[in-house]
Amino acid sequence: MSTLFFYTRQQFFNFKSAQTVAGFEFLSMSKLLSSQRIDGLDSDQQYFVDISSLAGFVKTNDFQLLNFEQLFGSFGENITFICDKVYETDIRYLFRYVFDDFSDIEVENEDVPVENGEKPISQTKSVKKITDLNDSELDSFFENFDARLYGHERFKEEFKGLVNSFRVFNKLGEHKILSLFLMGDSGVGKTEVARSIHKALGSKAKLAKINFGNYSSHDALNSLIGSPLGYIGSDGGELLKRVNESDIGLILIDEFEKADNAVFNYFLDVLENGKIVNSQADEYDVSGYIIVFTSNITKENFKSKISPELRSRFDYKGVFNLLTDEDKKKFVHFRVNQIISKYTELVSNDLPEKLHDIIVSEIDVSQYKNMRDLNKKIKDTFVIHLKSRRKN
Secondary structure, eight states: EEEEEOOHHHHHHHHHHHHHTTEEEEEEEHHHHHTGGGGOOOSSSSSEEEOOOOHHHHHOOOHHHHHHHHTTTOOOTEEEEEEEEGHHHHHHHTTTOSEEEEEEEOOTTOOOOOGOOOOOOOOOOOBBOOOOOOOOHHHHHHHHHHHHSOSHHHHHHHHHHHHHHHHHHHHHHHHOOOEEEEETTTTSSHHHHHHHHHHHHOOOSSOEEEEEEGOSSTHHHHHHOOOTTTTTTTOOOHHHHHHHHOOOOEEEESSSSGGOOHHHHHHHHHHHHHHHHHHHHHHEEETOOOOEEEOOOOOHHHHHHSHHHTTTTSSSEEEOOOOHHHHHHHHOOOOOOOOHHHHHTTTTTTOOTTTHHHHHOOOGGGOOOSSSHHHHHHHHHHHHHHHHHHOO
8 A cells, every 4th residue: 555644844854864864765756857866766775755846746737647647656665755744635636546545744752842943954964164173273274274365464364353253252152154255356366265264174075166157047046045845856956065065164155246136135044044944945054154255346336236234244345456466476386386296296206307496487477467367377387398398
């Protein structure tokens, strides 16, 4: 006998937690269909498949009902179907010939006390945050960070003060997220701030980065946090995916000014509450995180583009100017040494003598305003000398 089990939103997270510990895997029907994973399911694994997303789709596309009735017959006995109880009336009728019985799930310890009546917040793995560092580790972090970020000395000093204050008031529960809004021309080091934090915290994984140049359309929020339940293909969205892939408490949002108002409002809530919530109502605790927002807008356009409510949520708002030639020279020395070190370790130590000095002497930093162009020149010069070495 096949049974469809209904759950309430209050029950779901306790139920999922308990069943995951018991060895079950949870999947949404929409994800199975969109990725064509049905045939690839492990027959030895027990699954709970959530069909909530089918309610709205089949109701408005009843000509697909026959296909879904046939589809359910292809699942094995290792599949148990579940559904959000808010769709019970429609689902019971639509799939009255698919399931032999309908029942509510039973959850032990359902009434878990949660502050303010909110549901438990998920965090899938251990994440290293700046609030976790002891005093010695914090000193090492700042030393590493300062060495990686060239120029912007005033920002470095202000950043230290922000971090020290953040660490205190985050522990008091009064400051959830440290947010930096960095403005300035392309290539002046805004994104490098996030990369330097990323490396200084010792990350071994990807930087959680979202480019909002891709989020300017009217449905941008759906791409960011996933489509609402009931839509075929709905998932958790790119934001939560990127955060879950990272191992440190840092998020980089590039070209923030290009997002639409719905995205702005979403981040207003994130900065206020310290939670990322996707369309599936999954919550991720980002208290203790640093979020770096970068933008190419000018200081004059900042107020017209970003709402007063959102502006007030940013802990730091600053303009990054072009680096001095002295800062660029320091960057060239660092970058050439970095490339030579990586090449020696990963490829070969057969390099020309004094290659570092040769490359540095051939680059006129005054010709480059953009750090990306300067970095490209460094790499091109390295390759030229590498090819010359091979010919000789």
